[in-house]
Amino acid sequence: MIRVLLADDEAMVRAGVGAILAADPGIDVVAEAADGREAVAMAQAHRPDVALLDIRMPRLDGLAAGAEIRRTVPGTGVVMLTTFAEDEYIARALGDGAGGFLLKSGDPRELLAGIRAVADGAAYLSPKVASRVIAELADGPSGLLGRRTRARERVAALTGREREVLALVGAGLANAEIGRRLHLVEGTVKAHVSTILGRLEVRNRVQAAIVAYEAGLV
Incomplete structure (x- = not known):
């Protein structure tokens, strides 16, 4: 029996998806949640x-x-269910370890197949999502997934402190704010930022913030 947690803030959607899952004798919905925090608590x-x-x-x-x-319940596989097949959603979900990405507009059989695949330790993407991922990979470094990989490689060359500073630059904080957050004098923060720009080979804080975002620091 596959034990499933179902989380959606729309009661009608939960009811519809729950009915599809309940029709499969091999699946048991053990908990439902109406928001993300409740979903984490229910999973735990x-x-x-x-x-x-x-x-x-x-x-x-x-x-x-x-x-x-x-992170907290590593034995639980994660399947994302959404109306939107946006590239950033796909990249972020897969980068964070989701095993499945399904569209609400898809065939109910895709939902059941995705649940079974992820429960077995495999991965499952709806056909429309899979085609977008393949297109991104085919684009190489110019595609979103390629950019994220390259950004993470660039950030890996920074020290731990530099990565902390870069994350706060990406969040839009000024040097003085970063200094207060990390308990550093403003001059030290400025020196870190200068070093970061050089190591990332970018010209300004905006470009550094983009790298931080694509690397998943923000």
């Missing part, structure tokens, strides 16, 4: 085989909830 309490999460939820979105579930 029930330790389901699979957490099926909507992306757009209040308090904590499904992507962040999925990452937290993967």
